[in-house]
Amino acid sequence: MNRRALMTIATLAVVLVVLAMFGQGRSTSPSLSGAVLLPGLGAVLNDIDEITLVRAGNETIASLRRSEQGWTVPEKGGYPADVAKIREALLALSEARVMEEKTSNPEFYDRLGVEPVESASAAGTAVTIRHGDETFSTVILGDVEGTGYRYARRADEALGLLIDRDPELPRSAPQWLVTGILDLRADRIREVTIDHADGERVRIFKDDAGQTNYSVEAVPDGRELQYPGVANVIGNVLRELALEDVERAPDDESVPSVTTAFRTFDGLVVTARGSERDGQNWIEFEAAFDAEPGAEPAAEPVQDEPGQDDPGEAADEDQGLDARAEAEAIDSTVAGWRYQIPSYKYEQMTRRMEDLLNPAE
Structure with a gap:
């Protein structure tokens, strides 16, 4: 066997080793597909105390709060909130699961509408849900995709996601009121x-x-x-x-x-x-x-x-x-x-x- 043949065999061996290592690396990073967007929310759905919605420029849309008198909208003097809308939104968020993983590159967030809401040009809505002393991860709900799907990103994570729900979230305080x-x-x-x-x-x-x-x-x-x-x-x-x-x-x-x-x-x-x-x-x-x-x-x-x-x-x-x-x-x-x-x-x-x-x- 000549020198060139030995070098070719050695090169192929190195390539196979790298491919094997790459495959092992991928197998140790499980996909989020099918995972619940907000784990634990479904178990406390009837006991949520507050929902805060924030849009571009870190502007609060509404901070819906529950008291002994029921749900109210503090931004509107504590006027009664539409419980049906709140229930529908919470149910959709509790059932939402990851369909696909998207980009982790912040430069591409605007393509999904999941950029941080601190930005004046942010397209999404940040939703924070509180139950007692527990606060669930803030979720930025971005653009709608197809029929009934939506892009989302947990604000403390880099990865943008496509979820299998499209929660109805009015983008002004009056739209949350009992009309x-x-x-x-x-x-x-x-x-x-x-x-x-x-x-x-x-x-x-x-x-x-x-x-x-x-x-x-x-x-x-x-x-x-x-x-x-x-x-x-x-x-x-x-x-x-x-x-x-x-x-x-x-x-x-x-x-x-x-x-x-x-x-x-x-x-x-x-x-x-x-x-x-x-x-x-x-x-x-x-x-x-x-x-x-x-x-x-x-x-x-x-x-x-x-x-x-x-x-x-x-x-x-x-x-x-x-x-x-x-x-x-x-x-x-x-x-x-x-x-x-x-x-x-x-x-x-x-x-x-x-x-x-x-x-x-």
Whole structure:
């Protein structure tokens, strides 16, 4: 065997040894595929005390906290948080598992949206969950991938991951709130009065609950309504009324620019006081019971008929309510708060007579 053949054999032997060592090295570093993203979270899912969400520039989105009164959003004065959204987010995070390992190179984090949130250009949301004295690893949730997948990175680790869940995490504090304020159907509303600060009053009313359209009081001589049911939307404005934002009502008695009172046939009175600040409209509500002569009690609940499969469909959700107790319940919810509502709802709640009439000739 000549010298060249020996050198070739020696070189091949070295290559085989290196490959063997490389293979052994890889086998000693197990893949994270299938691993739980936040181990232990599922076991304490019902006992979480706080969830903090932070976005670019280290700006806190919301620090959701649980107390004896339930979940609240401190950034919004401690207003109640939407428990369903919190539950859904926690469940997704507790079930999330690693699908693939991605880059450990910080230069590529922005491709996944998992760069540190201290950066002003960070795309992800950092989520920190606390249970008692235990704080789980902060997770940076990055870009969505495909259908139902998402990139993520544990903030104290370098490796970016693809997880098999896409947790729904609203990126503003108001989106974590319980949004429902009031829900009064138009067929319960007997009259609405709108009093503007300049003295103008608009009053719409029904003589009985079976009346189709609201009548408009004091239509000017020679003028007519745009169409017979033009005022109906005013009577229905409290139907499924939801907030867009909320804040603590100030202690000082600010002068409202408009006061709108809704009176039901059974004596419930809801008063809305609206005012404008910095180009935004804010409304405070209060509820009371005032059974005027002629007020009709709420309808009795529909009784189950033999063989009726779903009596809930036949019974109106507002029937059988005690108006006095309803007023107390509403007032306990809205007292001390000031709301932003959708602009189209605010516009209907603050109509003027001219808005209901055909143009003057």
